[in-house]
Amino acid sequence: MDYQQVIARVAQNWSTVEAEVNNAVADAGRDRNDVRVVGVTKYVDAAATAALVAAGCDQLGENRPQVLWEKAESGLIADSVQWHLIGHLQRNKVRRSLQYRPIIHSIDSPRLLECVAEESHAAGFVTQVMLEVNVSGEANKTGMDQETLEVLVERCSGAKDGASLRNVEVIGLMAMAGWGTDLQAARQQFFLVRKLRDHLRATYRLPLSQLSMGMSGDFQAAIAEGATMVRIGSRLFEGVMEKH
Secondary structure, eight states: OHHHHHHHHHHHHHHHHHHHHHHHHHHHTOHHHHHHHHETTTSOHHHHHHHHHHHHEEEEESSSSSHHHHTTTTOOOOOOOOEEEEOOGGGGGGGHTTOOOOOEEEEEEHHHHHHHHHHHHHTHHHHHHHBOTTOOOOTSSOSSSSSHHHHHHHHEEEOOOOOOOTTEEEEEEEEOOOOTHHHHHHHHHHHHHHHHHHHHHHHHHHOEEEEEOOTTHHHHHHHHHTEEEEEEEEGGGGTTTTTT
């Protein structure tokens, strides 16, 4: 597949996904402007990523910080895109990652949040983050349990030691449905994340306006339960990943 074919196929995939997102938003009775599609580009190289941007996607999600760095520095990706870090982030990769001003979805421990706050303070800006909750309770999945997460939200609210976290803005929660979960069970898990967010928002007076949940196989269920960011990857690169 030559690059012009890649561009055409990615544009077609983007159009299909956008239509499905539009339908899911309409079915949920929500405003289309309240839901962002984060194009997850971990499957493809910088050229295919650029094809997705050309198709109209200006929100790009990467699992691995090193890949984000490489793509951002490739010269192929427009500076106007908003990067999202959606995978596990090691503390020794925080400083360099912050150069690209990503929204970090995957804050999975108090120590990581403290590191992001410290490095953001040193750089002189505020970083938007989301706290990852392990909603399925699976031991092999990242994310915090509800008790740990609530203690951290209390700190962020300023009620306890909030000053040390002043250079991070916690904008919401991120979650993944359990492995092998059917759509009905996934929707129930997304409901629980929204319910937890609503509880934290009411208790600690933080906006927590964002819910990052839903991927290629279950984003309609996530939108029905209030997702404001859906992380879609494989659907956007069907017909490209195997051939490019």
